[in-house]
Amino acid sequence: MTTPATATPIRALTVLPATREDVELHTADGLTLVGELARPVGRPPAATLVTLHPLPTHGGYMDSHIYRKAAWRLPALADLAVLRFNTRGTSSPRGTSQGEFDAGVSERFDVHAAIEFAEFHDLPRRWLVGWSFGTEIALMHGRDPSIEGAILLSPPLKRATDADLDAWAAFGKPLVVLVPEHDDYLRPDEARERFARVPQAEVIPVEGAKHLWVGESSVRRVLDEIVAHVRPGFPVPLPTTWDGPSTTGDAAVAHLGSSATSASEESA
Structure with missing residues (x-):
């Protein structure tokens, strides 16, 4: 197919059209969490991503670069709705969620509030997408019958235990596990062994990638895998150019954060 002459490359800071709104989530233990919902313009979403960010004590928040x-x-590219939010005690340019970080324990209320928000607002075919710490709270607290499955990016499997994996196996919903070749915590061979407890888990090693998925090639691989699993049959890889209006995002929130490093992100 010939690329239209007006098409422009999709770069790290490219923002494509969407309907975006600031939202608040309300937890069962009385907290208000801040977030954003992005949806396709002028049409209903085909599926929904409920995202769970990396460790907030080491730079993770709703603007962590994969999710942003x-x-x-x-x-715009795949007709997906994307719900991002700050877990309790986490700050970003959007604001600060109430409460305090609880190392994945009280965050169960945050996960449930996000799923309930998506369900209440009739966002279809809801998938959890967890990254690092977000994979832990997805495995521990995300087994809700209203979700389609979960996609895990760089799971460390430090807080989530074999018991959580066994519970997910019994839950029966799909589990897609993207494991960087050079991850700091769990590499592909060990990931295959650990996730063997979950018969429906699909472990996907990603050659050359690291825990933080730095670089446009890693970002595109992650987004392609997400789309391929939440929208089976949708054409991937996704386009790398866009023929239409776009804007440029803020470089300050386009990465994980200067305080986060692959060596320390799960140290707390």
Whole structure:
């Protein structure tokens, strides 16, 4: 297919059209969490991503770069809704969620509030997408019958235990596990062994990638895998150019954060 002359490359800071709104989530233990919902313009979403961010004590928040780029691109490129939010005690340019970080324990209320928000707002075919710490709270607290499955990015399997894996196996919903070749915590061979407890888990090693998925090639691989699993049959890889209006995002929130490093992100 010939690329239209007006098409422009999709770069790290490219923001494609979407309907974006600031939202609040309300937890069962009385907290208000801040977030954003991005949806396709002028049409209902085909599926929904409920995202769970990396460790907030080491730079993770709703603007962690994979999720920011998902919200910037996927409503336009794949008709997906993307719900991002700060877990309790986490701050970002959007604001600060109430409460305090609880190392994955009280965060169960945050996960449930996000799923309930998506369900209440009739966002279809809801998938959890967890990254690092977000994979832990997805495995521990995300087994809700209203979700379609979960996609895990760089799971460390430090807080989530074999008991959580066994519970997910019994839950029966799909589990897609993207494991960087050079991850700091769990590499592909060990991931295959650990996730063997979950018969429906699909472990996907990603050659050359690291825990933080730095670089546009890693970002595109992650977004392609997400779309391929939540929208079976949808054409991937996704386009790398866009023929239409776009804007440029804020570089300050387009990455994980200067305080986060692959060596320390799960140290707390």
